Amino acid sequence: MEILETAFMQRALLAALLVGVTAPAIGVYLVQRRQALLGDGIGHVAMTGVGLGFLLSTSPIWTAAVVSVVGAVAMELIRAYGRTRGDIALAMLFYGGMAGGVLLVNLSDGGSTANLSSFLFGSLSAVSDADLVAISLLAGFVVLVSVGLRRQLFAVSQDEEFARVTGLPVQALNLLIAVTAAVTVSVAMRVVGLLLVSALMVVPVAAAQQVSRSFRATFVLAVGIGVVVTLGGTTASYYRDLPPGATIVLLAIGIFVALTASAPLLRRAPRERTPECAAPPREPSVPTQR
Template identity: 85%
Template sequence: MEILETAFMQRALIAAVLVGITAPAIGVYLVQRRQALLGDGVGHVAMTGVGLGFLLSTNPIWMATLVSVAGAVAMELIRAYGRTRGDIALALLFYGGMAGGVMLVNVSDTGSTADLSSFLFGSLSTVSDADLTAIALLAGFVVLVTVGLRRQLFAVSQDEEFARVTGLPVRALNLLIAVTAAVTVSVAMRVVGLLLVSALMVVPVVAAQQLTRSFRATFALAVGIGVAVTLAGTTTSYYQDVPPGATIVLLAIGVFGLLAVLAAPLARRRAKAAEATVTGECGVPGVRVPRDDVTV
């Protein structure tokens, strides 16, 4: 295949697969916690890290990771301890991060508007060997956390008070989710872009929820959708010369719309079957029988 003959597309496709895995993997917890826009805020803060990378002539991905992790920790602390002024503090952090990144890129000797655009919206041709190494290492961390600690992370995402009663370190797990989301932003910014990465964390998850009823199934299907749309979007971008980030996000939204249409009659059949089962078991229509599986 022609697309596999060029080195930069080989790197881009590998990066796309890693992004397709990691973004929905952490996104399923963010959606459960009703923090769907956390990735967007972290993306704004990561811009300062990109600017520092150019200013200090270091790899922008690693610098963006450090800054976005610090920003994510600050956001989680504001969420946990902030009161009436918490939203204002978050707004200042978001906008300050974006403005700081733009300013640092412009005053650096190595950065340019074109370089900045590649981080904001993604760029296939700019994924270097060093970038791919960084993306692979960071993606490994994300997968290790989201899969290895899935029970603990789901518990704290579902009900913090219950998790605290059971003895889980809720504060540490909350911080870990925020840090993992920040790392995912750094993984995805070369392919999807900082301004669109939050969509890839959320849309595959809500698309998967149209068909699934358990956490495990939602996790698996969301990752499958993520990999499919990132590969399809990257391939389309190569052949049609369109922005990869926008293409990937639009494909993900298209999958969501398709699954939503397909899920409507399925949901009606499930509702009728559940009502019939409940009536048969309890003799009282509308009384639900507790389920054993964990839903998302």
């Protein structure tokens, strides 16, 4: 295939595959916790890390990961203890991260608006060998946490009070979810971009929820959708010269719309396959609300 003959597209496709797995894998917990926009806030903070990477002439992925983790921990502590002024503190953190990133990029010798744009919206040709190594290591951490601790993370995402009663370290698990989300932002920013990474965390999960009835099914289907849209969007970007981040997100939204429209038909399908000669099934009793 022509797309696999160039080295930069091989790196881009591998990075897209890793992003397609990691973003929905942690996004399923964020959606369960009703923190769908957490990735967007972390993306703003990560801009300071990108600018710091340009200023120090080092890999922006690693500096963005460090700054994102610090910002995510601060967000979680503000959420837990911020009370009535927490929203103002979060707003200052988000906007300060964005402003700091723009300022540091312009202060650096090799920084420019074009360089920053590749991190904001993604770029196929921007994934280097060093970036791919960093993305692979960070993605491994995300998969290890999201899969290895899925029972504990689901419990704390579903009901914090119940998880606390059962003896789980709720605060530590909450911080771990925030840190893993921050690492995921750093993984995805080369492919999807900092401004669109939150959509890839949320939309595949929301699409999977339209047709799945269990957490496990939602998790697996969301990751599958993530892989399909990232690889499909990256391929379409190569052949049609489209921005990869926007293409990937629009594909994910398209799948969400298609599954939402077909969900009622999929739910009726088992009933319609009942043989005509069979006795009609008894209607399940519906408990009345008191």
